Amino acid sequence: MGWFRIVVSKMKKRLKMVILITVVLCLVVLWFGLDSGRPSFYKTGGWNMLQETDNTIHSLGGKGHAHIHNKQYNIEGHAIMQGGDEGSIKVEAGWPKVKNDSQHDTKQQENEDDNQPGCFQRNPKQFSLSRLVGSFKIVMTKEGEIDTTKYANSQSELMKLLEMLGTVFSFVTSDAKSKIEILEAYRASEQGEHYATIESMLQYEKDTGIILDNKKPSGARTLLRLHRALKFIMEFMNRMGKSTSDAKVSTMAYECYHETLANYHVWIVRKAAGMAFYTLPTRKNFLEKLCKEEEDVVLGLISELADTILPVYEQTEELYTKFDFHELP
Template sequence: MADGDDVNGLRKVLVTFKSCLTDNQEVLMDPYLEGWKGLVRFLNTMGAMFSFISKDAVAKIQIMENFRSGEQKENYITLQSMVGYELSNSLVDFTQPYSCPTSGCRTILRLHRALHWLQLFLEGLRTSDADSRTSVLCTDSYNASLANYHPWIIRKAASMAFYTLPTRDTFLKNMNVGTNEEAVAMLGEALPHISQVYEVTESLYAQHKLLDLP
């Protein structure tokens, strides 16, 4: 099955992240946001249980697209240029959570954390046994990533939602990329692109002490 033939476009979505990185290992904003739009479509196919993540992602994507079409759009071509511009112009507040609520650095950090959860979950699907429970895979991935930044009520709702997920085999079939073996192979081919973008972003934010922005 050719790239993009799957109903959810998941293969194409994951590979989109490959185009995010320049030769200098800078993360291009536009393909990053396009990749996230595809991930939102994928999340929506997983049911209303994931709306608490997909709706938040949609809001964050819109904020960043506004930056990319605004007066300072040239400063938001890459994540690196965004960080440099916002820090040098005091557009990031390290102490108050809502003094600069729409700063690009803060907005991308929220997407970055959610990307880590999806990366861990999809990698879990790829490497787990046929009888593994997706509810457990998803819960473990969530607890290792997004749960650290969500209040108790959101964590509780998420944990309950994850238990409604189908089996691993059913989940792979629902990806509509052929056999389960083909779905696993697709994940193995595409996930390294997301992982690389995540690592470059993580390093950039760590360098500028942005990982714990309120």
């Protein structure tokens, strides 16, 4: 029996080593995500984004000004893109300066904004659940098309939400950030007019053959990755909004993931994501992390977010069906 104990002991040691290596690999993959790389020719340099969805931007221009929160901003540099009546503007050099306001007043306002509840955060650098909902509300144009710039802006706001929840969602955020930058780069390029809406982008890339260019990621392929991730987030928010006090966040996230994104991930990423979900906080702590408001307020905004994302997702889904792009590699 002595030899049997020796064999069992060796097998246990090997099993422990295999488990340890598997856990380490899972954590490494989860940390770095699927596709954190960013092609050098898509780098946007030192450009800055001024995003504002709570108030109307009354005027935009290279040497003009914009009224935000009833304050007039001078724009430095050349404004190369605008998001419409509400949305974002990119300027070539530096952040806009507040006219006739001291740096002290500006700093004081920023501090006041930072102390606002997370549901209604005014500072664009901070996550705001209400601003996230508002950003998706203006993605669709009056003609029923999806504005590419506003779509990218909404995705950026969505990444703030996932980043705030911790590295557990890094398998989404690490990949999505680079995809958002690629879409923004296409929109800012010389062919930018063809990328004004999702439909015009898909039509242009199909007609020109860009969709088949393996040397660089096309807009259609890039958006498809964001589109798939959006379904996971939409389903997760939908279940959270309808959840009861005894619901487990980890279980909801796990189920939504395996019904959506897991279909496109390799085995090791699926395992890493599954393990990570069990580190999510309780439902009460999860809602408090989103913002310190009454539970019914937070749940209402979460449900509204899911409902607001739905038409954007469905419209994108229809377009990919129309152009037969669902199976793009």
